[in-house]
Amino acid sequence: MISPRGASPIASVRLILASESPRRKALLAQAGIAPDLIVPASIDESIKKAELPRIHAERLAAEKARAVAATHEGFILAADTVVALGRRILPKAENDQMVRDCLKLLSGRRHQVITAVALQVPGGKLLRRTVVTRVSFIRLTAEQINAYADSREGVGKAGGYAIQGRAEIFVKSISGSYSNVVGLPLSETVSLLAGNGYR
Secondary structure, three states: OOOOOOOOHHHHOOEEEOOOOHHHHHHHHHOOOOOOEEOOOOOOOOOOOOOOHHHHHHHHHHHHHHHHHOOOOOEEEEEEEEEEEOOEEEOEOOOHHHHHHHHHHHOOOEEEEEEEEEEEOOOOOEEEEEEEEEEEEOOOOHHHHHHHHHHOOOOOOEOOOOOOOHHHHHEEEEEOOHHHHHOOOHHHHHHHHHOOOOO
16 A cells, blocks of 8 residues: 555554444544444354353454454454443343343443453554443333333343433443443543554
């Protein structure tokens, strides 16, 4: 690849986001970063027996980055977010009932949102960052749970809710990165990119 005059070769290498999540793309845009290409990674995201939430997120983020790096060159950015109650990983809600089940578990309790970020840099080096945010929910009524499930906002979301939407009214307190709960810890991600030669 020929670099513009005065630019370092690594600065002209493209950024590939290994995720089809519109939330991650929007968060990057919020930081002034636009991926040159979006290539969703196709991997098995099943939870291994006795796998802890943090280990699960870190493994999947790394596997996503490696999967895309096998067919594309550049800075490969991947991430995986899990919602955990202790050692238990809550699912990505696939339907309204799963949203209800997740909210019943989260009601009146504190949980963790863990996002592992993996960056495959040109040359093959894989770098990682993991961010944990603690979130406490108010005690939810059956009416609140059903109304939220009926909105379908939680479908497709880890833990069955989207903090950037209607579910923000359920949050009693949050300790840590807000953008992490949305799906990508911005400060850590930008630092990871900038510290490894991305423009």
